[in-house]
Amino acid sequence: MGPFLEQDLKQLAENIKAWGKALGFQQVGIADIDLSKHEKFLQQWLEKGYQGEMDFMAEHGMKRARPDELLPGTVRVISVRLDYLPTEAGFARSLKNKNKGYISRYALGRDYHKLMRQRLKKLGEKIKAQCPLEFRPFVDSAPVLEHALAEKAGLGWTGKHSLTLNRQAGSWFFLGELFINLPLPVDQPVEEGCGSCTACITICPTQAIVEPYVVDARRCISYLTIEQKGAIPEEFRALIGNRIYGCDDCQLICPWNRFANLSVEEDFQTRQQLHQQDLLDLFAWNEQSFLANTEGSAIRRIGFERWQRNIAVALGNAPYSDEIITVLSATLPNATELVAEHIQWAIDQQKAKALDDGIEDRTTQRLIRSVEKGLPRDA
Template sequence: MSQTLNNLEDLAADIKRWGIELGFGQIGITDTDLSAAEERHRQWIEKGFHGAMDYMAKHGDKRTRPHELVPGTVRIISARMDYMPPHARDSDEVMSNSELAYISRYALGRDYHKVLRNRLQKLSEKIAERVGEFGYRVFTDSAPVLEVELAQKAGLGWRGKHTLLLSRTAGSWFFLGEIYTDLPLPIDAPLGGHCGKCTACIDICPTQAIVAPYEVDARRCISYLTIELKESIPEPLRPLIGNRVYGCDDCQLTCPWNRFAKMTQQADFHVRNGLDNVSLIELFAWDEATFQEKMAGSAIYRIGHTQWLRNIAVGLGNAASSPAVINALEQRRHDPSALVREHVAWALNQHATYGLKNA
């Protein structure tokens, strides 16, 4: 397949237009050169900041060398899609009420992996209609891909000090996805950073996981602790988690650039099952069948019922003491899971040690 320069420029413009039509907020194109990020990534792994996420290291340099991950790749089409759901209860109100469960805004609707992968596949099919058969592979947080680095190179934004991608026109409340392709498309210019002297994200992090500008120790990050970590949550960090039972948005909530964030236009990301305004006690009462029914099609489904209960037990341990909270914990004192029992015992001890909070 041969394409002239003018044809490739027209194709790139069409890809961006098709992407918007498919619900993406922006499309950018970049090459495969991640040499500038490779040493930083290697040092991050050597420091152990990836914690138990072994997959971050096991693929070697394929994460920073797209052409090795998918041979023949010469360009990456990077896409972002807004996910902030409309009509969700105010995040600060939820986090300030210890009876409620705080769930990261990205997980209030359907699983983004499926939504973005489906749209990226449709975009790839649109390209194939134009150029014929071509080499490509679609990714959405599902393989050794440095999504933020690629999106930055593709001109979608810059890496903030919290390590998330920031856009001057869309903040950071969006998902990223990629199409690795063998089409030699014209590339977009990367953007410079616009964080300046601001340290709001660093200052607000409940566990001080942002150990330096642009560097996160995942082992302290609440998103890692509640989602990626499958074992016991370290005791010193449990009180700092508060009522965050799945993920953490503090660094995004405080970021000045998010005043430009846009509500999602995708119904898939709207709130499901009232998860924006639900009590810890109600969620803790779910049996496994209820969890599977309610969380089917949600990103939360992947952590499983046991880990879900572990997280909520920590939230209940940090809640204001009341007979209802104590009773909810007592109901699972003898849970079949040793992991759940451990965290329930810790939570009950929190109330026994400090007495009735707010009494």
């Protein structure tokens, strides 16, 4: 690669940000690749086993903190933000009605991976048309410390729940990266804005945020309902409530999300067959129905068996119903071993249902009150 004048690189960086926004990204920043300060924390996190069954987190060692080992020649990372909050988020309604399934808001629309990767590729090709360039796009597809890179690129700061927070956009956005071998001028990190707030730590139903900025994935509802392949540990089942795919509690309670923007992406808008649907209706799907209704959705990756497992847990946490016990009992004989274990637990829960729904219900009520006060706004 030939030499570039500093002024040329500065102008190119400005052009890249304009091109990125023209492609639909809400924010574009540029970072260097020095993530050495994160290596110790990553190693400690892995040594404590906080990654759970996510073996891919440990397989690549410290490559996650060394972008030039992932793509030799990389000297900069272009980090992008894409807002995803759907217009019909319906947070409070979905959490309040325990007979309906709650799905994390990012998964109500189309899977974001392909959309973001295609746009990042277009951005790379646009840059390459101006100068020689080696590039590679990443969207949760390789060992990349995306939040650390977003922080370095000035997209926001890392909140105590370990997600990236932005003063104008909260945390309802996806991140993507474009690794490049061009020494562009870098952006500066922004000032941290969490202060003494610990709302996300306090509200977590399973207390998965074991200390500020550290999440034990093995306790996280998103992990338990998505990444966990086997049985969900019994100690967490009642705390999961009606969350059948992911969890948004730590984002919902965050004061910065009152500034969150609604997504303009049609692909991220709510699919009605997934939104505020009765648990019994969702449980009635066969595998063919599951595949049809989750086509193009991130939900499909967990497969039909784990989908049934999750809904069985939610049915166990629903208010007492003769119909629920009847449906669960009828499904039990032909269920897989994994699903059968959770169906039996749900039946036992239904039979022992008491007036007080316990800790999970009280924390959820607090969360609902916060959402109904306008967090986030307009959603």
